[in-house]
Amino acid sequence: MKTPQNIQKLVDLIATTSRKNYSQLxxxxxxxxIDFEPYKTWSIERxxxxxxxxxxxxxxxxxxxxxxxxxxxxxxNGQDCWVLLLEGSMEEIFFSMGDDNRLTICGAQFVVPNQxxxxxxxxxxxxxxxxxxxxxxSLHFYAKPIENCRSFDxxxxxxxxxxxxxxxxxxxxxx
Numbered sequence: 001m002k003t004p005q006n007i008q009k010l011v012d013l014i015a016t017t018s019r020k021n022y023s024q025l026x027x028x029x030x031x032x033x034i035d036f037e038p039y040k041t042w043s044i045e046r047x048x049x050x051x052x053x054x055x056x057x058x059x060x061x062x063x064x065x066x067x068x069x070x071x072x073x074x075x076x077n078g079q080d081c082w083v084l085l086l087e088g089s090m091e092e093i094f095f096s097m098g099d100d101n102r103l104t105i106c107g108a109q110f111v112v113p114n115q116x117x118x119x120x121x122x123x124x125x126x127x128x129x130x131x132x133x134x135x136x137x138s139l140h141f142y143a144k145p146i147e148n149c150r151s152f153d154x155x156x157x158x159x160x161x162x163x164x165x166x167x168x169x170x171x172x173x174x175x
Contacts, residue, residue, distance in 0.1 A: 006034045011053050011060070019080070019143055026084050026116045026141065036086065040064050040137065041168050047071070047130070048167040052139075059145040061166070063138045065090075065130035073103060073127045073152035074162070076120055080143040083117045083128070088136025092117055095125040103152065125152070 010029060017025050039062050041048045047069045052060040065088065073095055083092075094107040106124065110131070111117055119126050130136040151162035 002033060002035045004035050004038055007052055007060070010034070014058060014060075014141070022080075022082055022141065022143070023116055023118060026082055031084070031086060031114070031139070036062060036137065039168065042066060042135070043167070049165070050168045051166040054145055057144065059142050061140045061142075062086075063140060065132075065136040065138070067130060067132065067134055070129035071127050072154070072162075073125050075125050075150040075159075076142070077146050077149045078121055079146050080120045081118070081146075082141040083111070083119070084139045084141070085111045085113050085115055086137040086139055087113060088130060088132035088134065089113075090136055090138065091129045091131045092119075093127045093129070094123070095127070097124070125150075 013025055013029065014022070039050050039052055041050055042064050044066055047063050047065045050062040050064065052062055054060075073093075090111040092109050092111055093105060095103045096106045098104050103125070109117070128138070146164055148161055148163045150159045152158075153160045
């Protein structure tokens with residue numbers, strides 16, 4: 001049965017799984033049992049960040065994307081990040097910093113529903129774009145909560161510290 005309470009099952013599994021098995025857990029978990037509708041918020045101005053669960057060890061966030069919305073190029077403040085696309089389609093673009101302190105595209109991939117991707121600062125930086133004809137929804141899992149990150153400011157062509165917040169919090173949030 002599709003229910004928001006199945007988020008607790010996912011939280012319990014993550015809490016008892018080692019970091020090296022997170023990708024496998026996310027790949028094998030049946031997300032069709034979770035009703036994400038109560039946690040989705042939308043904005044025509046930018047993608048929204050909606051907290052499903054947060055404690056000292058990890059956080060789960062739903063990002064809701066209107067057509068064409070994208071993240072800035074960013075890092076993850078030393079944390080590991082897994083993304084599972086729930087609906088729509090996304091493009092993930094990878095960047096590295098050259099010796100001349102310039103960003104260079106070093107790869108890209110198209111992400112389809114139920115695909116899990118992984119990123120951390122050791123791999124460089126990335127940007128996610130909703131390339132679907134309509135809305136997309138993605139689940140982001142961080143091994144430790146991220147309060148801020150390095151984000152590339154296209155106007156100044158420099159990285160800036162960006163504070164991260166949520167557009168909505170669920171009752172599963174814990175601190």
